[in-house]
Amino acid sequence: MRVDPATNAVTASIPLGHPVGWMSYAFDALWVTSVDDDLLLRVDPATGEVAEWTTGVEAAGVITADEDALWVALLAVDGMRADDGEPTIVRIDPATGDVTAEVAAGASLETGGGINAGTDAIWVRSTEPFLARIDPATAEVVDQIEAELGVGDVAEAFGSVWVTSAEGGMVYRLSP
Secondary structure, three states: OEEOOOOOOEEEOOOOOOOOOOEEEEOOEEEEEEOOOOEEEEEOOOOOOEEEEEEOOOOOOOEEEOOOOEEEEOOOOOOOOOOOOOOOEEEEOOOOOOEEEEEOOOOOOOOOOEEEEOOOOEEEEOOOOOEEEEEOOOOEEEEEEOOOOOOOOEEEEOOEEEEEEOOOOEEEEEOO
16 A cells, blocks of 8 residues: 555555565565565556566565665475575566575574665574575675574664564674
8 A cells, every 4th residue: 555654544555466475665666575476576666567576486575675686585484494405595686587596594484584685795584593694796695693592583784783582582783
């Protein structure tokens, strides 16, 4: 739905035609994942036009964008788990919709987690490993932090990486 921020009135509704998961705004479009239909949708905010941008994105989940690409978590259905070495994140070219890299970043984000495009890294918060750092240029995992802290989310801000943990209701501040 489009909401007028001055009046809080709904001014438009955009039917997507698919069950949806997460969304992010980047590259002059709203990007919406469809977990059930294994795809990434592109919504033009000016016209409301919806396009099936990338298909075959298995259980497309959490999404973020850096300056060059979209990054989407795979296997975002409760109970879906990645085998060792199996991709859990994909990098997608926003201009073409092509998957340009697959990354085995550890556990699936099926029960909670996050992905965030930071200054010079893609941060993935899952359960195993607790936190993975991906180099966006090479799409390779360059660092991992192991911890038994359950599910949570991740964000980079104010010169630090911030992660939450459902266990104990904690927020952790890490130096990137």
